[in-house]
Amino acid sequence: MSKFQAPKGVSEYFPQRSAHFEFVRATLIESAKLSGYQLIELPVFEDTELFTRGVGESTDVVSKEMYTFEDRGGRSITLRPEGTAGVMRSVIEHNLDRGQLPVKVWYSGQFFRAERPQAGRYRQFYQVGIEAIGLNDPEIDAEVIAVAHNAFVKLGLKDYHLEITSLGDSLTRERYTKDLRQYITTLALDEATFERSALNPLRLFDDKREEIRALMQKAPVLMDYLTPESAEHFSQVQRTLKALGIEFTINNRMVRGLDYYTGTAFEFVHHRLGAQSGIGGGGRYDGLMSALGGAELSGIGFGLGVDRILLACEAEEISLPQDAALQLFIVPIDEAAKAIAMQTAQNLRTNGFSVDIAYGDRALKGGMKAADKSGARYAMVLGENEISTGSAQLKNMQTGESISVTLRTLQDELAQLIKLI
RNA sequence: GUGGUCGUAGCUCAGCUGGUAGAGCAUCCGGUUGUGGUCCGGAAUGUCGCGGGUUCGAGCCCCGUCGAUCACCCCA
Known part of the structure; x- marks a missing residue:
């Protein structure tokens, strides 16, 4: 038994499996490149405030899962828990949005969340992500989804599905959550569940218990609150996906863990991964750039979990290539x-x-x-x-x-x- | 952060109601002069996760701790 152990909850890849990991990651990246996305290489740590402002103070990710420390200059630094905020910071800082829009970039690397480890959930995990910044065009939404879809097809994954929804703009969300909270107060909920709903009423839709699901059946649905523009944008996304032959289901109760999402949101869910079944997800974020001090530009992107996608390939018994034989x-x-x-x-x-x-x-x-x-x-x-x-x-x-x-x-x-x- | 299960050689595991550890695979050496994969023979390897406790005696019992795993919470 060696004296040192890896820190709790980190994933490590070594031969032969490391070749599989690298293949999965390369396939995801290749898909992004084939759609015109270019590499953006960013630091793994940022000013803590970037995440509290960007991701949202009330989210679990920020409130209890961040690796935050003080550097020698007394600055509060945080290991990135997700990728979009950092990309936005860099785009704003270096005026990358001054040229032709959209700005299309991809990134790959480690992310950190201090959660209790579980199958497919690590404290250090890998993502490949893309962002298309600067145009609010439903066709771009479809393209972003297609980039993930294409990668999964290329890998040979089959046992998963795509869920999409529209979260509407911030005003819509406000009106909707107000009504939803109203509805929830009429329910007879236990203490813990009520607490949970107070934090984010949408989470009740995700509850694993049958009785709660039943109660939520009659709850108001966000889709009914969409403005005509949002509704039209969303149906155009759907039409385009259909035209591209990408199958999806509409989940108008989708819950997103990050505050910045608006409009189109989506998630790829695999069926053989146990509780941590999301292999990738993303959506549009209209207010994020400006909230971080940049222009009023919207964007859309996704994060794909490389670790989980590898697990999904293994669950489906897909044979991944080894390194080329030595000559x-x-x-x-x-x-x-x-x-x-x-x-x-x-x-x-x-x-x-x-x-x-x-x-x-x-x-x-x-x-x-x-x-x-x-x-x-x-x-x-x-x-x-x-x-x-x-x-x-x-x-x-x-x-x-x-x-x-x-x-x-x-x-x-x-x-x-x-x-x- | 909460709860269940688990932690024995590099790997997969066995070890009966407590009496100081074994198998298969892998590794290394050999099977007569310089050619691998099969076969045969041989060798090495563990402070039984770590720290306490109970006991004449603990891998087996108790407590703590670290880690893994599964679920909750949440999410990639």
Whole structure:
């Protein structure tokens, strides 16, 4: 048992699974790039106030899940619990919104929330996110959803569904929550549940208990409160999604954990992940930019949970690719050969071949075993004979066949062989 | 933050009603001169998560603690 342990609730990826993780992340990123999003690389910590103002003081994320500390200059710093606020800060700070709109960016990295760990819920987790800032166009909403959809299709995920809704503008929300609260006061709720509803009445829609769900059946629905403009925007989003062949269900009781969402909101829910089933979600945020001191621009984006999407792939038994096989494994059998092996490997590597060597003083048999374990396509023994004759046997590790090559032209011969596979 | 379950070699696990630990896989070495995968033989490995307590004696009982896991809360 090692003396040090990883901090509670962090996910770690090491071989072989790390290749799967990287593949999932790369696939998500690729989808964003294919739709014209460009990388924005941001710090993992920000001024605490960015999140309290941006995400919302009353949200659980801000009120009880942030990793906040004081730096040496006495500033309050917080490890980012989500990505959108940081993107907005950077866009405002560097005037990225002064050019052509929308600004389309993607990001990827770690996020932090101090929650009790659970299946698919970590204190440090990975997201790939995108933001399209500056245009309030329903087609962009559809595009953002499509970027996630395309990535999931590419990965081969099937057992999930997409829920969408419209949360309306802030005025609509105000009028609606007032009525909803009114309705809730007419219900006979236990203390804890009532407390919960006081914080955010929408949460009762999410309650796991049947009796509460039944009670909420008759509650007012936000959709009925939408302004004509919001309603039209939302139906246009739906029409576009249908035209793109993206299936969805409308969930007019969707609850979002971050305060800044307005208008279109959506969530991808996987069916085999237990309690933490959201693999990605996002929505439009109209007031966020201005609330953070920027222009009156709206935006829309999503965050996809890389850890959870990997778990979803595994739950669906999707076979994810491993790293490409090593091309050559050299087995030197004495000191002189070792020096030549290093030289040879160096030459090949700098020319783009993947090469490994049997290090240590292993016997030939051990070296060949190492070659086998490495998964390399070819193995080559180097010893006195090879050095004196200048030629060696390249052994195909799958067929067991060997062919003679001259060390001088090894690179070309290897290139030929690799191409043949 | 609350609750349930769990914590034995690198991995997966066994260990009966308390008597100071085992298997499979993996690792390493070997099966006569320089070629892996199968097979055979052999070896190494654990302060039984950590700290206390009960006991003549604890991996097995009790308490605490750390971690994992599942659920709640919440969410990616």
